[in-house]
Amino acid sequence: MTTLTQSVRTPLVMSLHDGDRTMVDLLGGKGANLAEMTRLGLPVPHGFVITTEACRTYLVDGKEPAELQVLVLERLHELVIEAGRGFGDVADPLLVSVRSGARFSMPGMMETILNVGLTDATLPGLADRGGERFAWDCYRRLTQMYGRTVLGVGADFFEDALARAREARGVADDSGLDADTLRELTAEFRRICVEQGGEDLPQDPHEQLVRSIRSVFESWNGDRARLYRLHEGISDDLGTAVNIIEMVFGNTGPDSGSGVCFTRNPATGAPGAYGDYLPNAQGEDVVNGSRVTLSLDDLDRLQPAVHAELLRHLETLERHYTDVCDVEFTVEDAHLWILQTRVGKRSPAAAFRIAVDLADAGTIDMDEALVRVDGGQLQSLLHPQFAPGGTSDVVATGLAASPGAAVGELVFSSGAAVIVAAQGRKVVLARPETSPDDLAGMLVAEAVITSRGGLTSHAAVVARGLGRACVTGLRDLEIDVREHRIVLQDGAILAEGDVVSVDGSTGEVCRGRRDVRPSPVAAALQATTVLEAPATEDPTAAAVVRLLVHADLRRHLGVRANAETLADAKAAKGFGAQGIGLARTEHMLLGDRRVLVEKVVTDSGRTEALAKIEELTRHDFLEILEEMDGLPVVVRLLDPPLHEFLPDLVDLSTRVAVIEERGQHDAGLEHLLAVVRRWHEVNPMLGLRGVRLLAVVPELLDAQVRALGDAYAELLVRGRNPQLEIMIPLVSDEKELKQARARIESALAEVSARRGLDLTVPIGVMIELPRAALTSGDLARSAEFFSFGTNDLTQTTWGISRDDAETSFLGLYRQQGLLSFDPFDTLDERGVGRLMHISCEEGRAARPALGLGLCGEHGGDPASVRFCADLGLDYVSCSPPRVPVARLEAGRAAVLSERVDAGSDTR
Structure with missing residues (x-):
């Protein structure tokens, strides 16, 4: 039935017969799929859906659309005819469920009320249909759900009453309660509603329905729903549908x-x-x-x-x-x-295996299999797992609900988990069973264990979605949340703070800390070259390798690694990197070598220190270039602030003051203090670093470039194929770039003359300042390539220090909804991404063959990789363990981009 009020606007109410699964934005996931199954002829109860349009109106206006109740009554009348029972009929009552159903699955995060329409008057008619116990069981369920959801009564009031009833009757669970007990419980529940919620369960079925619908709307903005959406990146503007479905009953007896x-x-x-x-x-x-x-x-x-x-x-x-x-x-x-x-x-493991199995069966193709997994799932599979064998104190075994290995301190509440995790300690959340209210704790926990529940319990479903290890159904222990302890079968106690190891793949919980090993997926990837067939017996690892091989065939975006040691270079190649996109020379000059830069700056043994820097740089890059033979290696010249190479000013001042108090002098120490004071900066991250330091102390640049040139020349003489590229950091103006480039070319020319070789090395710029991005057309005239240093570009664009923000205000901003993501984890497409777009456009306008890459930590973030692929970069570079993630996401980006271009469904 379609009314005039609906004809000119988006429908507010729809029958299941009128929808299908393509209408998920309007009907929500649950309603769209119910409609689809109805269309397929599956045995689905009759019903209708209040659309997300109605919810959005309610959230904006604070009330339902004026015509909604009329439309609901019209559809309810149709449902009565379809079901053959009357809503509120005392002889044969129709009861309905009122369930949420958002566009994206949010398991347990919003509200459901069952058995709506049951009252004192309709109870006898329901009892005639299924018996006294069945009717009173439905009534106490409705009272409990309505009281908690609509009236806001705490769930513990009802649970405590149920627990007392079970104990009094000597039964293990609610199914053992007889009709008289359930009648008494219903009466007690209604008293609880009056005392704690201010009113009794309404005896008008229509009032029950209207208020239940309203409570589902309001649950969209409940704390747990908002937290879940924040974690999953779901928009707050979508709203939920409400599904009004004829009740069918599984509690009518042994055949139900x-x-x-x-x-x-x-x-x-x-x-x-x-x-x-x-x-x-x-x-x-x-x-x-x-x-x-x-x-x-x-x-x-x-x-x-x-x-x-x-x-x-x-x-x-x-x-x-x-x-x-x-x-x-x-x-x-x-x-x-x-x-x-x-x-x-x-689980992530299942996602890869299922995708490949469906492709092998011909149900989907490999492109579809590729887009059904993602880099976040792959990242979770690369984490270490428990090492086989060894000694372990298994205290209980339950159901392996979500695979993975985790070690942490026991906590018994969501709040405790959040507090302990914020202190930097790993936690395992233990609960009798979890509810949606435990989401905050599950988000920060390494693993979740429950004494109750099965493989489809709330804990299991949510943990799998979050990629957390989870064991449910631990029947051989008691989780006592009030005393903050676990009582084992032999009477032993595990207290809050005790360390346990949880194996979500076997269902084992062990006392103490177990040893871990690399995951079989990581091991398989290290043993597999790009475009090679899988060579592993582990079904998950084999599926991952096959999809990565397909991703490599499909992607246009190159993937390199950030590496500056021989071990990192080997790991990068093992994970399929196509070169090194960032070799940070300062990493080779920290630790014990830091004193060499100090000597150069303080002019204390400068000549010898420069010679040693040159020697060490030559040695290190000879190894790296040889390991990466035939693959590009982008070497960034010295970038960090000068203070990282000098003694701390406060400590040094204190030492000098102590000596002076004794009436003594140390000329060397006093000279060093004077030098440190001269170079001291209030904000060194925006001071003398990068190209600026190389301009002030150009001998450092000369030493580094000569060393690189010598390593490059040596490998050429050996008949190897080194692919060296030199990158200048923190450039903000073309003039400083030209000066640095001239110095680099002069140092390379010196090596060329000495070696009798023509050393041609591409020279590029690291774009890490907004001014560099905005003047890229000028910079491109003097650079063969750009590489976006998005760590610093994010800091300088946002005016936020990545070292301090999370501990000061960035985390609070996310909690308050001022930020929906951490810009240091996922690239800020609107701000930083806009600067990158300008830089790419203007840079290639000035130099069409300009190389474009990204070398910040965003190079391993799935969403950021997709953005870089769409932007048309040549490559991203990330830490070696994240290379597989970048490879996978680059392949997915190519497939999804083609689908968008073709106007097809991108799922």
Whole structure:
């Protein structure tokens, strides 16, 4: 039915029969997929969707659109006809669920209310349908959900009452409570609502519905939903749909039940249906961990016909969605209902394996497989894992809910996890079961362990999405959050602060700290050259290698590494780097060698110090250039502030003062103090460094360039193919660039004459100041290439120190929503990216063949790599372990760009 009020605007309410999965922006993920399954003919309960447009209006205006209630009543009337039951009918009442459903999956972050429409008047009619216990179980669930969600009553009030009831009746879980107990509990819950929420459960079914809808709208801006969106990068402007769906009941007896399953194992990616089932239960019992779940094999044993039908529907869904699907289902008196599906969240390991398996099956092609994984998932697979063997004190084994290895101090609340992690210590969050309120703690924890819950519990699903190790269902221990301890089966205690090791791949929790080893994925990548077939028996590692090989075939963006030691160069090549995009010469002059620069600046043994700098630089780069033979090596001349090479002014002043107090003098120390005072700067990061230092102390430039030239010449004589490039840092004006370039060319000419070789070396500029970006047309006349030093470019563009911001205000800015990302982790496309765009455009206008690269830490960030690919850079450079991430994202960027150009779906 379409009314005149809807005809001129975006629909506010839609029937499931009128939608499909392409309408996800309007119907939300849950509603769009319910509509799609309805279209496919799957057994979906009847219902309708209040669209995200209605929610957005509510969030802006503070109230529902004027016509919304009328539209809801119209659709409710249609639902009554479809269901054959009356909403509020005392003889045969229709009950509905009111569930959120955003554009992007936000598991457990917003609200759901079940059994809406149940009142004192309609309860007898429901009891006639399913029995007294069933009816009172539904009523106490509605009262509990309504009280918590609509009236704002704390969940603990209801949970404590339930716990007392279980203890009094001597039962382990809620399913053991009889009808009389549930009647008493419902009455107690209603008293709690009055005492804590200020009012009783409404006895008008329509009031229940209206206020439940409003509470779902409001949950969009709840603390946990906002925190989840911030972490996942989901816009606050999208709003949620509200799904009004006919209730079907899994709690009517032994032939009923509820379950959650996946079409493939979401932890490992192995094929085959995988999930949990609870007889005589509603859906929240499965995910909240309150009862021990059964497997799908148990469902096959209990109800083989239902199990067979479920497998057929799972096969239909995976084939239709061409991806692993997460499915919620209910069995009501042996009749199967499919309540929800979505593309399933999976662990990083499973993501790669599933993508390749689907490609091998011909369900998708390798391009699609590539865009279904991402660099963040790959990064998590490169972390170390527990070493096999050795001694370990396994205190309990549960369900391997999310793979990975983690070591940390035990904490028992989300708040404690946040506090301890902020102190720089690693934590493991232990809870009986997690709820959406634990998200903040899960975000900072290394791992999550729960004594309850299955493989599809809240803890398992969220941990997999976050890439955290997780073990659930640890039945052999008691997690006592009130006493901040774990009681083991033998009576031993693990207290808050004790260190444990969690293996999310085996389900083991160990007392103490276990040794770790590199991941098999990292090992496989180190043993695999670019474009080589996989050579590993580990299925995840093999899948990663295959997708990286495909990414290398598809990408246009080169990937180099930041490296200045022979070990780093070897690691870079092992991870598939196509050269070195940044070799920082100052790293070779720190530590024990720092005194050499000090001697040059203080004119204390300057000649000998310069000779030693030249000797050491020649030796180091001879090794690196030889290791990277045939691949470019961009060497940045001395860049850091001068104070990093000089004694601390305060310490030096104190030493001199102590000597003077004794009536003594140290001429050398006093001379050094005078020199340090002369060079002292209030803000050295914006002072004498980079090209400025090389202009003031040009002998440093000469020594470095002669050493590079000698190493270059030596390898040429040996018949090797070194690809040296020299980069000048912190340039802000063409004149200083020209002066430095002339000095470099003179030093190279000196080596050429001495060696009898023509040494031609590209000379470039590191763009790390806004002025350099804005005058790139001038700089390009004297430079063969640009490399964006985005660490400093971000600092100087934002006016924020990357060393201080996170501890002072940047973290607070993110919490307050003033920043949605850390600009030092992910490139600021609007500000810094705009400067890069100007620089690229003007630089190549002046020199069409100008090389363009990026060498800041952003070179290993997935989103930043995609931006660089779209910008048309030649390469990015990052730390060696992040090279695979950059390779993968560069390939994905190429595929996605082609899809955009072709106007096709980019998923």
